Each structure stands twice: as structure tokens, then as C-alpha cells.
Amino acid sequence: MTDGFVAVTWVVEHAKITRYLLDLSHKEGGSKAKYLLALGFTPDDPETLASALVRHALAHMPGRHVDPPIGLRRVIFEGETETPDGRSLSIRAVWELTTLTEIRLITVVPLTK
Numbered sequence: 318m319t320d321g322f323v324a325v326t327w328v329v330e331h332a333k334i335t336r337y338l339l340d341l342s343h344k345e346g347g348s349k350a351k352y353l354l355a356l357g358f359t360p361d362d363p364e365t366l367a368s369a370l371v372r373h374a375l376a377h378m379p380g381r382h383v384d385p386p387i388g389l390r391r392v393i394f395e396g397e398t399e400t401p402d403g404r405s406l407s408i409r410a411v412w413e414l415t416t417l418t419e420i421r422l423i424t425v426v427p428l429t430k
Contacts (some may be wrong), residue, residue: 327371327412328421329363334363336423352427357401365401370390370410370422373398395428 337346339353339360358366374380377394386389395409407428410422 323418327374327418328419329367329370330416330422331363333422334366335360339363349415349427356404361399363418367422369400369406371399371426373408374404374420378385386412389418391423392420 337343337349339346339350339358341347341350341354343350353366358369359399373396374392374394376398378393379390382390382392390413392412392414393409394407395407397405397407400406409426409428411423411425413423415421
């Protein structure tokens, strides 16, 4: 008998954090890195950002589901999350449903108030 709960694996690739979101020299991620680094996230500790992004998604469930014309279904979570320095960060995080039980981080965009 099942209680309706399905375990989900949240995938945040190490390279997505260290070579994109927290890489100042990345063409597209550099501005995100500047913002995230200023709030206490560091490339030396990618797990802190990865954990914050998963907590953010869980706190803002169910998110908004989007079916792009090509590719897999996306889930977009928007709202506040806490940073290592104790401040609040407002972000939009885009995740992709790779299977029925796995969701993978695509990108994060800071939201301005």
C-alpha cells in the first residue's frame, strides 16, 4: 500500500555551481556570481548554494510548471531564501523534470524588488 508520496531526487551538478553560478569569468553566469558571492556563497563550498536552492524549491512548492516547445517540462520556483550571511535572497530558480522522480537545476536568476 502506498501513501501517495514519491521520493524525488534533486540534482544540482557541481559544475553548475562552480563553473557557472559562482564563476565571475563566465560569460552568462558572471553577473549571477557577483550577486551570489556578495551574499556569502563561495565556489569553495558549492554544497551550501546547492542546499539553499533545494530548500528554496521545497519552500515554494508546487512552483509553476511550464512545457517548452522542445525539451522536458520545467518547474519554476520564485521567492525568498536565506543566504550564508543571514540576509534574504529573492530568486527565480528553474528546474527540469528529467524523470518522474528526478529534477535537475537549470539556472537561477536574482529577482529585484
